[in-house]
Every structure is written in structure tokens, then in C-alpha cells.
Amino acid sequence: MLNLLFIADVIGAPGRDVVQALLPGLRRRHQIGLVVCNGENSAGGFGLTRDSAAALFEAGVDVLTGGNHLWDRKDSIPYLASEERLVRPANLPPGTPGQGSRVFVADDGTPVGVVNLLGRVFMREIDCPFRAADEAIASLQGRCRTILVDFHAETTAEKMAMGWHLDGRVSAVLGTHTHVQTADERVLPRGTAYLT
Numbered sequence: 001m002l003n004l005l006f007i008a009d010v011i012g013a014p015g016r017d018v019v020q021a022l023l024p025g026l027r028r029r030h031q032i033g034l035v036v037c038n039g040e041n042s043a044g045g046f047g048l049t050r051d052s053a054a055a056l057f058e059a060g061v062d063v064l065t066g067g068n069h070l071w072d073r074k075d076s077i078p079y080l081a082s083e084e085r086l087v088r089p090a091n092l093p094p095g096t097p098g099q100g101s102r103v104f105v106a107d108d109g110t111p112v113g114v115v116n117l118l119g120r121v122f123m124r125e126i127d128c129p130f131r132a133a134d135e136a137i138a139s140l141q142g143r144c145r146t147i148l149v150d151f152h153a154e155t156t157a158e159k160m161a162m163g164w165h166l167d168g169r170v171s172a173v174l175g176t177h178t179h180v181q182t183a184d185e186r187v188l189p190r191g192t193a194y195l196t
Helices: 012-029 050-059 074-082 129-140 156-166
Strands: 005-006 032-038 063-065 101-105 110-117 146-152 172-176 193-195
Touching: 005 012, 005 193, 012 032, 032 146, 050 063, 050 074, 050 156, 063 110, 101 129, 110 129, 129 146, 146 156, 146 193, 156 172, 156 193
Parallel strands: 005 032, 032 063, 110 146, 146 172, 172 193
Antiparallel strands: 101 110
């Protein structure tokens, strides 16, 4: 059995410090094969830098996802474009640096697809996350059976709609962005794990 750990919205140095202090032990104790972390606020609360990413990778994070603050540090754009362990929102305009979905290999050799999406309600104008989800999942077909989706969105309704939209097609839909624990974890009828 593959154990995955998803860490949502690491905020600045305090968030990085907690990840650095706790993740190595958690990873060993629970035999976690892949750690995915939303790191878009890991640099002083806004954006991601080479240094903030390095601190998270050194702590044991395997994959970083983003959101609406990912591009706040303009000097980091070349790094964001080249870092292969980063997945940026898939529904950004064509030509945006980076990739919105990728396949990673867990410690036991299991291929795991990671998709990052950005919501539209109370956010900047952006392409449709539902269409982008369908396209990203189609691009992963045949390459992996386990797919984790980080849906970085403001409203619970939009996140729930995505969960139902993807139920049975992905392993998990996990909401990020609001920095509030919802504690509404569940498994949807067709087998997708969901958390707002």
C-alpha cells in the first residue's frame, strides 16, 4: 500500500520550520512514499523562491504545488520554469512557464500523477479549471493510476463541485488556499478522497 502525504499552504519561515521539524519523523513513522506540498506562500507569506523551495525539499517534500501567489516573486520566475519538482496551476494561459501536471515516482516505484488547478470564484480571471482538469487527467492516462489534485480555490462550493466532477477519475481532490482547516474529509461515492 502506498502512503501519500499532502501538506497544504506552508506560510513563510514559521511554516517551513514546522515542516522541517516534523516531516522527517512523520515520513519514517508512517512509511510515506511521496510528499506533496503547496508551497506558494513559503517565501515570507507570498510566493516561492529557490531558497524556500530548497528548505522544503531538504525536509523531505518531493513535489511542490502552487496557486495565485506562486508568481509574486518575479525574480523567481526562471527557477519556477525550470524546477521539475514543481507543478503550477494547469489552467494558466498557454506559454506560462512550468507544467500543470506531472508524473512522479514514489519510494516504492509507484507512478503518481499530480495536478494543480486554480479556482475562479473571487479570484483573478483564469481559464476554466474543470476543462483544465479534464485535459490534465487525459494527459496522465496510461502513465499512472494514482492521481492527486491540488485545487487552489477560494470557495467551498467550487472545491466541492470539482470533487464531484472528478469523483472516480482521480485518487484525491484536496482544497488549498483559504488557510482554514475544514475537517470535511470523506471518500466520495466513486472512490475519490476529498477534503475542502
